Amino acid sequence: MVEDEMSLNQETKTKNIWYFKGQEPLIEAKRKGQNQSFYGALNLKTGKETAITVKRQNSKASIEFLKKLGKIYQNRKIFLIWDNASWHKSKLIKAFLKTTKRFTLMNFPPYTPEFNPQERIWKALRQNVTHNRFEKDFDVLIKDCLKYLNRNNFKSIKFESLFGRD
Numbered sequence: 001m002v003e004d005e006m007s008l009n010q011e012t013k014t015k016n017i018w019y020f021k022g023q024e025p026l027i028e029a030k031r032k033g034q035n036q037s038f039y040g041a042l043n044l045k046t047g048k049e050t051a052i053t054v055k056r057q058n059s060k061a062s063i064e065f066l067k068k069l070g071k072i073y074q075n076r077k078i079f080l081i082w083d084n085a086s087w088h089k090s091k092l093i094k095a096f097l098k099t100t101k102r103f104t105l106m107n108f109p110p111y112t113p114e115f116n117p118q119e120r121i122w123k124a125l126r127q128n129v130t131h132n133r134f135e136k137d138f139d140v141l142i143k144d145c146l147k148y149l150n151r152n153n154f155k156s157i158k159f160e161s162l163f164g165r166d
Helices: 059-072 091-098 117-130 138-151
Strands: 002-009 035-042 049-054 078-082 103-107
Touching: 002 117, 002 138, 035 059, 035 117, 035 138, 049 059, 049 138, 059 078, 059 091, 091 103, 117 138
Parallel strands: 002 078, 078 103
Antiparallel strands: 002 035, 035 049
16 A cells, blocks of 8 residues: 545646637636545555545654554555555554554655656545645645545556566
8 A cells, every 4th residue: 555645725726728719717726725634545456545634744643644554455465565654654654563563654755756656546535635726725625635635546546667577
C-alpha cells in the first residue's frame, strides 16, 4: 500500500474547461474558507482506496489512520510506503509500532512525490470533484470527496511503471 495526506480548502480552484464560443461559463469563487485534511492509502494489488478526514496531519492522526487500515485488513500484515513527513518518524509512531507486528513501514525517497501513486489519486479527486466548483456548504464537498475516494476503484494506477516495469 501507499499513503499520503492532502489538504482541501473551500477556495475555488478554476481550471481550463471547454465551452461554446460566446457562452463563457460563470464560476462562483470564494477566496478564503475552511480547510480539511485527508489521509488516503491505495492498495496497489486491488485498487481499493481507503480515506478518512482528520483535523490535522500529525502523529496522532497517522496512528488513527493506521488503526483504520488495521481494522479493514484484519489478520493481515500491512506493508505501507509513505513520504518523509516528520510525523511519520515521530516517537508516537515508533511507540505505536511496538504494540503491533502487523505493520511494515517504508519511506519514499525524500522529495519524490512523483513516485507515490496516491498523489495521482489526489489529482484525480481534484479534477473530478473540486475543480471549477464552489460549494457553499463545505461539509457537502468533503462528503463528495470521501464518496469519490472510497467508492471508486483505482486499479489502473500503476506502481511498477514508475520504476521502468509495465
